[in-house]
Amino acid sequence: MIRHLIAAIATALALWAFWFMAQQDRKAERFQHIQALIQKTQMEKVHVSNTVQPISKSESPNARKSVKKEEDEAAKKLKALRERAGNVMAFKVSPLYKQKCSSCHGVNGEGIIGPKLVGLSEEKIYQALVDFKSGKRKNYVMYGLLSKMDDQQLKDLSKEISTFAAKAKAAGN
Template sequence: MIRHIIAAIAAALTVWAILYMAKLDQEVNRLQMIHEIIQKSKLEVPMAKKATPTQQPQKAEESEEEKKLKVLKEKAGRMSAFEVSTTYRRNCASCHGINGEGAVGPKLIGKNKEYILQALKDFKSGKRKNYVMYGLLQQLDDKELDDLATEIGSFAQKLKEAQ
């Protein structure tokens, strides 16, 4: 009788271990996908060459698209109310806005350095679950996290000075 109970417990533990490993595999696959997305976002997209005066553009649409893209790039460069670091612009601005005003991600402006630093550390360690943040922060060391938190913590003051 005891052997049957021990066998049942062993079988239950085996099933649990299999399910747990399957869940871990799913997490690893998600992290790999996030890593691939981050790597793809770093790739530069080659722009079409502008036509020389001797060459006619293939389509007027392409020329218009290039003009619109140029205007958007110029506009995006001026949208900042104050200067932000390259690290912030590269890693944070697309979700949290160029001045931390929030976009896809939450509003950062007005948060203090300690709060931001703790949040960054929690995301990097996996304590707070956000796969995009986890993937982005894996590239940064503690000094860079501290610098980023200091910068974000100063956004409210910088905005006040800019106005």
């Protein structure tokens, strides 16, 4: 009876995890679209700035200040938008990591429900995965996710996760 209850809880958690990842994927796609718009705007801004006529001496200093203020506000908004878009998915991860790990450990291993993975060594991660799969370490969600994975997939996953710290540093996070 207890096994059935635990299996039901594990199944519910897995379903929630898949739903959560689908939501994260939608957010990531939305922010990628926003980043593309920002880049397009920057290109257009450079193009437009080459054609803008300088303010004539007859124009008031107040007009110059208001133009400068508007440019500063636009720059602040773009910076905030860039930062928010960049925080969703700092770097690309494999479909295997997305499917098996990201719902609990975060899109880039920063930890949500599960612990933070960034900064762990490949060997430590691999050993933990093997222990969860074998049942040496008890975690029914991890066991359920890893039970059908072969040894090569575990090695690939641990190798990928061990690179997260370097990828995050390269992405500027």
